Amino acid sequence: MCLGIPGQVVDIVDPAQHKAIAEVEGVRREINVGLVLGDEGGLSVGDWVLIHVGFAMSVIDEEEAASTLDFMRGLGELFEDEVQQFRESTPL
Amino acid sequence: MKFVDEYRDPAAARFAVEQIKALSGGKHLKFMEVCGGHTHTIYKHGIERVLPSNIELIHGPGCPVCVIPMGRVDDGIAVAETPGVIFTSFGDMMRVPGSNGSLLDAKARGADFRMVYSPLDALRIAKENPDREVVFFAIGFETTAPSTAVTLQKARAAGIDNFSVFCNHVTIVPPLKAILESPDLRLDGFIGPGHVSTVIGNRPYRFVPAQYGKPLVTSGFEPLDILQGIVMLLRQIRDGRCEVENQYTRAVRDEGNLRALRIMSDVFEVRPYFEWRGMGFISQSGLKLNEAFAPWDAELRFSVPGVRVADPKACQCGEVLKGVIKPWECKVFGTACTPETPIGTCMVSSEGACAAYYNYGRYNRTATIPVKSA
Numbered sequence: 103m104c105l106g107i108p109g110q111v112v113d114i115v116d117p118a119q120h121k122a123i124a125e126v127e128g129v130r131r132e133i134n135v136g137l138v139l140g141d142e143g144g145l146s147v148g149d150w151v152l153i154h155v156g157f158a159m160s161v162i163d164e165e166e167a168a169s170t171l172d173f174m175r176g177l178g179e180l181f182e183d184e185v186q187q188f189r190e191s192t193p194l
Numbered sequence: 195m196k197f198v199d200e201y202r203d204p205a206a207a208r209f210a211v212e213q214i215k216a217l218s219g220g221k222h223l224k225f226m227e228v229c230g231g232h233t234h235t236i237y238k239h240g241i242e243r244v245l246p247s248n249i250e251l252i253h254g255p256g257c258p259v260c261v262i263p264m265g266r267v268d269d270g271i272a273v274a275e276t277p278g279v280i281f282t283s284f285g286d287m288m289r290v291p292g293s294n295g296s297l298l299d300a301k302a303r304g305a306d307f308r309m310v311y312s313p314l315d316a317l318r319i320a321k322e323n324p325d326r327e328v329v330f331f332a333i334g335f336e337t338t339a340p341s342t343a344v345t346l347q348k349a350r351a352a353g354i355d356n357f358s359v360f361c362n363h364v365t366i367v368p369p370l371k372a373i374l375e376s377p378d379l380r381l382d383g384f385i386g387p388g389h390v391s392t393v394i395g396n397r398p399y400r401f402v403p404a405q406y407g408k409p410l411v412t413s414g415f416e417p418l419d420i421l422q423g424i425v426m427l428l429r430q431i432r433d434g435r436c437e438v439e440n441q442y443t444r445a446v447r448d449e450g451n452l453r454a455l456r457i458m459s460d461v462f463e464v465r466p467y468f469e470w471r472g473m474g475f476i477s478q479s480g481l482k483l484n485e486a487f488a489p490w491d492a493e494l495r496f497s498v499p500g501v502r503v504a505d506p507k508a509c510q511c512g513e514v515l516k517g518v519i520k521p522w523e524c525k526v527f528g529t530a531c532t533p534e535t536p537i538g539t540c541m542v543s544s545e546g547a548c549a550a551y552y553n554y555g556r557y558n559r560t561a562t563i564p565v566k567s568a
Contacts, residue, residue, distance in 0.1 A: 105234075
């Protein structure tokens with residue numbers, strides 16, 4: 103919960119409701135991106151975000167996403183649990 | 195330094211360790227890592243074994259599950275056992291013991307308890323079950339509080355009135371203050387939390403150097419980040435500086451996430467005081483739903499015991515959370531209290547110091563980690 107998992111935005115399905123699809127380790131799920139939109143919008147497909155409990159909390163660059171993912175894979179169970187929960191929870 | 199070889203950029207990590215040795219010059223210094231995510235990394239990656247023995251890391255209170263007091267768990271279970279209620283929480287909360295078992299035990303007794311990944315999942319369950327009351331047990335620091343706030347805004351906008359939140363959100367600054375005021379503990383600096391700071395930014399920490407004369411460096415979660423955070427703390431000490439610095443510029447901005455802060459202030463208000471496991475009541479440290487969101491406040495909707503329950507006598511989570519003792523110095527660590535049968539919260543959460551230490555750190559401890567502080 104404390105650690106955000108990096109995911110890539112692969113689709114923005116409902117901009118008004120801040121709904122996007124993110125992919126984490128090959129798993130796709132709906133996330134809420136309302137907290138990382140500036141007042142002028144500005145999140146695009148392909149961007150990387152740190153995801154906490156189904157919400158994108160910050161935008162990171164690709165290099166940072168790759169190295170964070172690498173690190174998190176090394177955490178083993180803690181990361182696998184996160185991905186498992188990400189996978190099993192039904193999108194809204 | 196065998197662990198260093200497993201870190202990203204081992205050469206940089208090795209260099210950081212050399213700098214730590216040179217800068218600290220053998221002086222015994224105590225730094226607190228505030229966040230449970232850091233604690234996990236430190237044990238998992240053997241950072242204490244890489245550091246010179248004069249650098250001591252003290253594990254702080256930044257584990258959302260660990261700080262929930264027993265009385266609040268009991269209150270949650272009372273709501274969960276109310277007929278007609280579907281009670282939801284993050285998986286981390288399931289095994290936290292109350293005075294009459296955990297939420298999992300309540301489920302075994304017949305409560306409809308469901309684990310969710312996101313508060314939005316709890317809201318969806320409410321939408322799908324209009325004839326049931328759906329309650330979300332909200333926990334966490336400023337990393338998760340904005341998510342709960344957005345969920346409540348959505349519930350209000352969509353008029354979903356069979357949904358409510360049992361709010362246990364807490365904020366990171368008041369416990370830091372409590373620790374700095376504590377006579378038990380002398381610290382030389384702080385490794386500031388990473389992801390909490392993506393929300394609140396670095397400004398709220400300015401009181402740490404300004405009022406208490408301790409440096410604070412916000413750091414990322416990788417072993418190299420933590421080592422570099424320590425180097426930055428040591429440089430401040432060497433230069434006679436004392437300020438808030440940011441090692442984790444990849445994700446943390448000084449001003450934080452203004453949008454998230456705005457949404458939080460739209461939904462929450464600060465409680466006059468809130469009880470923390472083992473640390474007692476800390477003023478202005480907890481969040482509750484404000485007047486506008488009162489209809490979605492589970493504390494107003496359900497009758498809860500609301501009784502303060504003392505921690506089990508044997509449990510020393512409070513001392514562990516304040517960094518006064520190390521996990522293995524607790525009387526029940528690893529014997530009566532294990533991740534399978536936890537007595538205290540620090541053994542429940544993977545971000546808790548006791549669980550992290552139990553899972554990764556306890557081997558060869560006596561040979562490598564100084565147990566007694568000077």
